[in-house]
Amino acid sequence: MEKIIVRGGRQLHGTVKVEGAKNAVLPVIAASIIASEGKSIIHDVPALADVYTINQVLTHMHVDVQYENNTVTVDATNDLLTEAPFEYVRKMRASVLVLGPLLARYGHAKVALPGGCAIGSRPIDLHLKGFEAMGADVHVGNGFVEVTTNGRLKGAKIYLDMPSVGATENIMMAAALASGRTTIENAAKEPEIVDLANYLNKMGAKIIGAGTETIKVDGVRKLRGAEHTIIPDRIEAGTFMVAAAITGGNVLIEKAEIDHLRSLVSKMEEMGVRFIEEPNGLRVIGPKKLKATDIKTLPHPGFPTDMQSQMMALMLNATGTSVITETVFENRFMHVEEFRRMNAKLKIEGRSVIVEGPVNLQGAEVAATDLRAGAALILAGLVADGYTRVTSLQHIDRGYVNITDKFAGLGADIERVREIPVQNISMKRVEVQ
Numbered sequence: 001m002e003k004i005i006v007r008g009g010r011q012l013h014g015t016v017k018v019e020g021a022k023n024a025v026l027p028v029i030a031a032s033i034i035a036s037e038g039k040s041i042i043h044d045v046p047a048l049a050d051v052y053t054i055n056q057v058l059t060h061m062h063v064d065v066q067y068e069n070n071t072v073t074v075d076a077t078n079d080l081l082t083e084a085p086f087e088y089v090r091k092m093r094a095s096v097l098v099l100g101p102l103l104a105r106y107g108h109a110k111v112a113l114p115g116g117c118a119i120g121s122r123p124i125d126l127h128l129k130g131f132e133a134m135g136a137d138v139h140v141g142n143g144f145v146e147v148t149t150n151g152r153l154k155g156a157k158i159y160l161d162m163p164s165v166g167a168t169e170n171i172m173m174a175a176a177l178a179s180g181r182t183t184i185e186n187a188a189k190e191p192e193i194v195d196l197a198n199y200l201n202k203m204g205a206k207i208i209g210a211g212t213e214t215i216k217v218d219g220v221r222k223l224r225g226a227e228h229t230i231i232p233d234r235i236e237a238g239t240f241m242v243a244a245a246i247t248g249g250n251v252l253i254e255k256a257e258i259d260h261l262r263s264l265v266s267k268m269e270e271m272g273v274r275f276i277e278e279p280n281g282l283r284v285i286g287p288k289k290l291k292a293t294d295i296k297t298l299p300h301p302g303f304p305t306d307m308q309s310q311m312m313a314l315m316l317n318a319t320g321t322s323v324i325t326e327t328v329f330e331n332r333f334m335h336v337e338e339f340r341r342m343n344a345k346l347k348i349e350g351r352s353v354i355v356e357g358p359v360n361l362q363g364a365e366v367a368a369t370d371l372r373a374g375a376a377l378i379l380a381g382l383v384a385d386g387y388t389r390v391t392s393l394q395h396i397d398r399g400y401v402n403i404t405d406k407f408a409g410l411g412a413d414i415e416r417v418r419e420i421p422v423q424n425i426s427m428k429r430v431e432v433q
């Protein structure tokens, strides 16, 4: 079994570079299959497990995908298969993002239903309502969702009950080839939505308003491949911001995009952390003593749910009572039990967690319950007494490239090891005797 072992007590110093954003690259690679002409060349693609999964989904559909030196080249001009089986969707929910592009280009798409996951039930009803509003038939059965349309989709006015990131992306992609105008109201405003719209527009789409709550898409007949560079990962940047702060260190986070990080920066400033904007990134200086604060996760530009568990680690080291309220996902507190194993004082009250700090965190064996929880446990390990052993690394590998090396480069005492299971060790002893 692989583990990340951290020994707490080192201040972090130096420079770390942020990768391209996972949550931007997945929809962009999915969107590349709309192009019936030309190749797409996508730069700054991080070497993440999720990127390999989306590339496998495309390869399964007969798309020609090449991945070398952080660049993905996609040629989708073949006749494509319009199905994505459970094998892929099970590994990564974002596989559902091929629905919109396939429906738009072929009038058909069939994808395994994603089901729930550790952070919540995560339905896709809003994606499907959007497709239906554009004239598609939706059929759910035998663990699959199948969407079909006779001829082109028709532009429609679509109001999202909540600003879902995935639904906004899927509908925007489907609308790109629909006849007439589609208006998405109460659309998600995340920077990753803007990145996807920019890429689609380079492909020949006509999208305005991405990044605001109303997106207008005027459908075109055809899209062609385009060259695009993925935006920096604001959640990876945020994770290193917390690492600098929690250890009282001084770290330059190269390529961190301050405009994408306002809510996090403002909360960390309240806690006493200092930020300096530099030409190539953001410098983060941790204080001697952190102050408690409260956060409530919300759709962008509110506080990102993907930074909630890392902030919990920071609050455990702050003086006073902090309150975290999670409004985006109904079950994103699985890491609370793991933090408790490290001596954390945490109380769950409905959708809030009350954090009493500062505590003397103690190293323990803990499991990453999702990718951000895994990162948060490493952050706690950076300041805990003794050794913290983090398991279930497959979650962390979905969203972080070389996290161990990056922390080690900043001076952390951390390594990734493959441990021989206990039963194998005792069998070996028996053999020797």
Ligand SMILES: CC(=O)N[C@H]1[C@@H](OP(=O)(O)OP(=O)(O)OC[C@H]2O[C@@H](n3ccc(=O)[nH]c3=O)[C@H](O)[C@@H]2O)O[C@H](CO)[C@@H](O)[C@@H]1O
Pocket: 022, 023, 024, 026, 094, 120, 121, 122, 123, 124, 125, 126, 127, 128, 162, 163, 164, 165, 166, 167, 188, 299, 305, 306, 328, 329, 330
């Ligand atoms: C690959 C990717 O980009 N993942 C991000 C994306 O996930 P994802 O796109 O899945 O998140 P959504 O914005 O769609 O989900 C937000 C909330 O809406 C609910 N919902 C969503 C769709 C739907 O049809 N019906 C419905 O009820 C979800 O259950 C959740 O409670 O945005 C989340 C919220 O910022 C982030 O945490 C994820 O990291």
Ligand SMILES: C=C(OP(=O)(O)O)C(=O)O
Pocket: 023, 093, 094, 119, 306, 371, 372, 399
């Ligand atoms: C929840 C996340 O991702 P996904 O939607 O891919 O599960 C995340 O990036 O924190």
